[in-house]
Amino acid sequence: MHDAYPDYEYKRITDITIDDLHNMGAKAVAVDLDNTTVLDSTMHAPGGVKEWLNNVRQAGFPVIIISNTYAIRAWLLSKKFGKLPWISFAEKPHTAAFFKAAKMLNVDISELAMVGDRLFTDVMGANKAGAISIKVDPFEPEKLFAEKFRKERKKEREYMEKRRKERNAENRSFIRKPERRK
Ligand SMILES: [Mg+2]
Secondary structure, eight states: OOOOOOSEEESSGGGOOHHHHHHHTOSEEEEOOBTTTBSTTSSOOOTTHHHHHHHHHHTTOOEEEEOSSOHHHHHHHHHHTTSOOEEOSOOTTSSHHHHHHHHHHTOOGGGEEEEESOIIIIIHHHHHHTOEEEEEOOSSOOSTTHHHHHHHHHHHHHHHHHHHHHHHSSOOTTOSSGGGOO
16 A cells, blocks of 8 residues: 555644745645535535635645545635636546646646645545645544545544554654655
């Protein structure tokens, strides 16, 4: 399995500062939808998200949506967020959407920061592509496909626990991009 350990972790997308993005070496930002910018399977963005997206864009970072959702929903949310470019049916963790996004925003893949809530789609895909991976906590447990997600979240917790232990172990030489970690 490809590395699903995030380069950075935050509680909320709105906790990521402009300085943080600069320090990561990011030149553009890709955002996930469900449980990263909107409540799962809804059109509702929690307080501050839209403002954050605007601030990031005003600071000179182009922003794109990369979502596994269907086209109409991605399009509607892109309009809600101020006409962000968007990629739907991204099939994360496949890497094609990440490379397409970097190309659309005219940045190198290593300069694209992907913000998402799922380790085995958002983070793994970003890592595989060579983008900067930023993991946020989901806003709330998924109600749609609740059982599938409950299992996935459990797997995520176990994976992070295992990797953190490995990280803390004496031999740290295998750690990927340690300079990016906080
Ligand atoms: Mg998500």
